[in-house]
Amino acid sequence: xxxTHSHIYGPEFDEDRDAVVARAKEAGxxxxxxxxxxxxxxxxxxxxxxxxxxxxxxxxxxxxxDVHEDFQEVLDxxxxxxxxxxxxxxxxxxxxxxxYWDATYRRQQLDAFEQQVRWARDLGLPLVIHSxxxxxxxxxxxxxxxSDGLKGIFHCFGGTVxxxxxxxxxxxxxxxxxxxxxxxxSSLAGVLSEAVPLERVVxxxxxxxxxxxxxxxxxxxxxxxxxxxxxxxxxxxRSLSEVENVTTKTAKRLFGLL
Numbered sequence: 001x002x003x004t005h006s007h008i009y010g011p012e013f014d015e016d017r018d019a020v021v022a023r024a025k026e027a028g029x030x031x032x033x034x035x036x037x038x039x040x041x042x043x044x045x046x047x048x049x050x051x052x053x054x055x056x057x058x059x060x061x062x063x064x065x066d067v068h069e070d071f072q073e074v075l076d077x078x079x080x081x082x083x084x085x086x087x088x089x090x091x092x093x094x095x096x097x098x099x100y101w102d103a104t105y106r107r108q109q110l111d112a113f114e115q116q117v118r119w120a121r122d123l124g125l126p127l128v129i130h131s132x133x134x135x136x137x138x139x140x141x142x143x144x145x146x147s148d149g150l151k152g153i154f155h156c157f158g159g160t161v162x163x164x165x166x167x168x169x170x171x172x173x174x175x176x177x178x179x180x181x182x183x184x185x186s187s188l189a190g191v192l193s194e195a196v197p198l199e200r201v202v203x204x205x206x207x208x209x210x211x212x213x214x215x216x217x218x219x220x221x222x223x224x225x226x227x228x229x230x231x232x233x234x235x236x237x238r239s240l241s242e243v244e245n246v247t248t249k250t251a252k253r254l255f256g257l258l
Contacts, residue, residue: 001229001244002251003032003222005094005128005155005176005204008056009045010037012208012219021052024222030248032222033255035059035094035128035155038066039074042081049088057255059093061116064130065101067109075115082119090255092120093128094155097141100133114141120150126254127152128176135163142170151254156180156206158188164195174250176204179212179220182231189235198236198243202251203228 003024013020024032032052034045036059049056060082062074082089095116097109120127129152131138142150151172157164158180167173175196181188192201203225205211211220212227233243252258 001027001029001203001225002248002257003029003205003207003225004153004202004251004255005035005178006032006207006222007034007037007041007209008032008207008222009034009041009048010208013221017048020221020223021056024225025055027223027226028244029222029225031257032056033059033090033251035063035091036061036078037063037094039077042078046088057090057257058088059091059128060087060089061091061093061095061128062112063094064096064098064109064113067105067112069105069108071105071108071112075112079119082123089125090257091126091128091152092116092123093126093152094130095127096130096155097134097137098130098132099137110137110141114144117141117145117150120152121145121148128155129153130155135159135166139166146170153202153204153254155204156210158186159191161191161195164191168196168200174200174202174254177201177232178204178206178228179210179216179224181228181235182212183216184213189231192232193235198232198238198246199250201232201247202254203232203247 049058153176154167155176157175205225207220233240
């Protein structure tokens with residue numbers, strides 16, 4: 001298994017981070033991929049990757065909820081990091097659009113997202129995209145780059161059959177599936193079984209958020225990706241080993257980890 005989306009460098013894990021990594025390894029997690037959030041998270045993320053080389057792997061990006069008036073200055077600093085020939089970053093992420101709580105910086109979010117889409121295109125890196133209450137705006141940006149060979153993950157997918165079809169019309173992209181799939185009232189299982197081939201899915205936790213059943217309401221961690229894999233096995237009617245092999249192969253191919 002690969003946890004393609006985890007923030008275990010965050011302060012929620014300061015007391016037991018090494019134990020969290022040990023539990024992930026014990027659960028069968030081969031690698032943990034770390035999307036960045038803002039300028040302040042780069043150092044702790046890289047520190048964790050330095051402690052677990054080739055196991056914890058970093059991305060570079062500005063999360064849409066962290067886009068403010070000074071976003072251009074932040075992006076300029078991130079570009080200096082990610083454009084270095086010796087860069088350690090395996091993707092541009094976590095980037096995207098989020099108008100759920102507050103659309104004050106809507107224009108800035110759109111600008112920041114499009115700039116980071118161009119980074120991915122120009123550097124040949126995958127995108128890890130966050131989208132909440134912004135599907136139409138997301139599609140508007142992505143359509144402008146449809147022929148540019150982009151690839152990546154639409155993270156934390158929880159949309160409709162129609163939205164799944166729209167997102168997967170971008171051939172280089174897959175859907176990131178996490179703990180929400182295990183929730184009793186979630187409609188995600190039906191959407192996946194109807195519209196999404198297993199080969200277009202990767203596993204993720206979004207730790208410390210969105211812990212799967214039976215840990216719902218608690219801090220999420222990378223080891224819990226196994227619960228999502230188990231539920232995927234039920235949804236697709238395929239063995240655990242097959243789900244593990246398919247999702248791991250997809251993640252490794254996408255991030256150049258083969």
